[in-house]
Amino acid sequence: MNNELSNPDIPVPSELQSAVTITSLDKIYNWGRRSSIWPMVFGLACCAIEMICTAASRFDIARFGMEVFRATPRQADLMIVSGTVTKKMVPQIVRLFNQMPEPKYVMAMGACASGGGPFKEGYNVVSGIDKFVPVDVYVPGCPPTPQALLHGLIKLQEKIDGQSLKSVRWYGQETSEAVPVPVLGPDLFDPRQHALLAQQAGQVQENTESVEK
């Protein structure tokens, strides 16, 4: 078994070293998870092309155990948001995120997914996917090179290594809440802002009434 797993504080007799490793539960649990992250087949824009190149033979994502791209969110651990998130697309993205089973991770790949990027001012562009779903790793670049994406994935592995069975949310008492799916109206409407919107509409009405008076 892998040397990185064994605990140096507890010596193992030399004749057993090839067969026995003494380690902590967190360590072996995280080692298993981080070495087999299954990303979702989910491409939005230009960044998806670099994501495919990362999965291809030259950069070979399989070195990190991540080559198993799944076409369904139900089997995926990681959603790589690879490209510009538009208002028309964001309801589907949130729904896909909700369909992923825990433990799940989200990576914002590239400038657009992280904060809107060069298209931020556009009327159909969401200023970063983190306005709707929690993001674990941000990868800068437009688009990030395959090397940058791999670096982001290694950072995600580090994050997984730091988690503990005692504190992770998916074994906690509370059930994890689904993110409310945004709705398309005259503009994108986030159900979490219902009260704010109603209040704003009321203010606008008051203003016009006061003008009329």
Place this chain on the structure above:
Amino acid sequence: MSDKDSLDNMPVNEVASDSLVARFDGEVRSDTREGYEGYIVDANMLPEVASVLRDDLGYDYLSSVTGVDYIDDNHIEVVYHADQTTGGKGINLKVQLDRENPIVPTLVPIYPGADFQEREVFDMYGVKFDGHPNLRRILMWDGFHGYPLRKDWKEAYYEEDIKPFDSRWPGGGVKRSEADNPYGKNVNYPPGFDINNWTPETDDSLYESLEKTNSNGKSLHTDSIVVNIGPQHPSTHGVFRMVVALDGETITDLQPVMGYLHRNHEKIGERNTFLQNMPYTDRLDYLCSMSNNLGYALAVEQLMGADVPERAQYIRVLMAELTRISNHMWAIGFLLNDLGAFQTPALYAIRARELILDVFEATAGSRMMCNYMRFGGLARDFPDTLRGEDTVKFITDLVDNTLPKAIDELDHFLTANEIVRSRCIGVGVLPPDKAIAYSTGGPLLRASGVSYDLRTADPYSIYDRFDFNICTRSNGDVYDRYLVRVDEMRESTRICQQVMRDIPAEGEIFSGKPQYSVKVPAGESYGRVENPKGELGYYVVSTGKANPYRYHVRAPSFVNLTVLGELCKGHKVADAVVILGSIDIVLGEVDR
């Protein structure tokens, strides 16, 4: 030059189209505004003029339909660009409409290729096309407020009309647009919008509009069902949605739904300075950034009258042709993916593409988003070394040996493959007359036997100096589109070989001095190139200011999709995926 000489030298089609003015006296007049050309047509005469244009004058190919909002003159102009598939310069027609109530007759019965483009103009400007079979929004969703490309429509993060914004410049300040928005998001609701008395739109009307048949009476009873493929589906090459009506497994109707990657290139482009748009063109068809650059550079150079030095011209052609090879590699690799040869052919294709990306990265500084061309030349010359080799030697070796071998390898393993042949031959047949009528372009058009390629039909840059063939096939099915792509890659390597043979070893690559903001005289221009996917056109209107007044992209993938529904009808649902793969779309360009 005497008057007679100039008349003799005038291209034939210009003489022909001048007869339009004579024929429709008063209803068609020449556009005499400075820097403009073409004809202004009365709205109610448009279908008649278009029929004459198509049937008597030979302009059988409607390449582009777009709109411009001239808010100061209080009219919206709809601009049509038409071409002859026999070659030559195009012609443009304009219709001026009242901003309050813009109505114009549709051209779909005459040029079916106008379908999606008219819907786009409706979506962006609110122009109603009278008689259009399916006039709904195409890029934004039904129920969106306002018409975004109108000059008086402001988005949530609006700051100023022209970049650079005062808030960032000259102080170099950083400002988050979210901070000024009451919702902390990029949203903006029309006044009076009441969240409590509102129901979201549904897709019911779309589903109902589909043509459904019920095969009752046949031996096997099948139900008619509607299936959504996408917008998140591995076979749609991005965020694209096909709403398919099925009778059993057979497609009775198919409606493409797009706009999931609508990034507002045109609205942002009207605020950017001319040069700031260059990196945005990279992100249109993100597999072909070099040739996107070229098209935009040509459009603006037409207005500026800038000269391009000899060496830069050669490098431009080299880059555009390498782009064609890398695009077709990608297209073929992923067509095979759609056929079920999961990943293996694609991996080989991507391996060959990586070599081309190395050239781009070393020269332009980026693998995909090259931002390489400038108005009047290029951003920089070749580097001295590439992957530790002399650059010229590396590229020469690439186009002489490596790429032809890679193409032969794909050809060897795929062309005669029995599964490829049985899945592709006779699937998605597009007859030549339909291919022209639907304004298709690129390999899709040429596989139907129409020898139309802008590199010879209306030569740009220095393509007239090279010896190459326009590749055509005659059956117009998926297999022929694949074959045309293989042939075109071979022709592109031939052009690249000639470039490396003839390119001047030394010389300028940029005329004039590099500057942040260029001076562009007022006027309009339509610059176009034969992109790997078809005709890529940029319609640019300048008013002499630092930014374009109108920046429209005629995207080949978008127009090619007009025919998708037609192609898929009667086939099995698994074939729809293959037909879409054979059209070769990139969503960055479809939705812009």
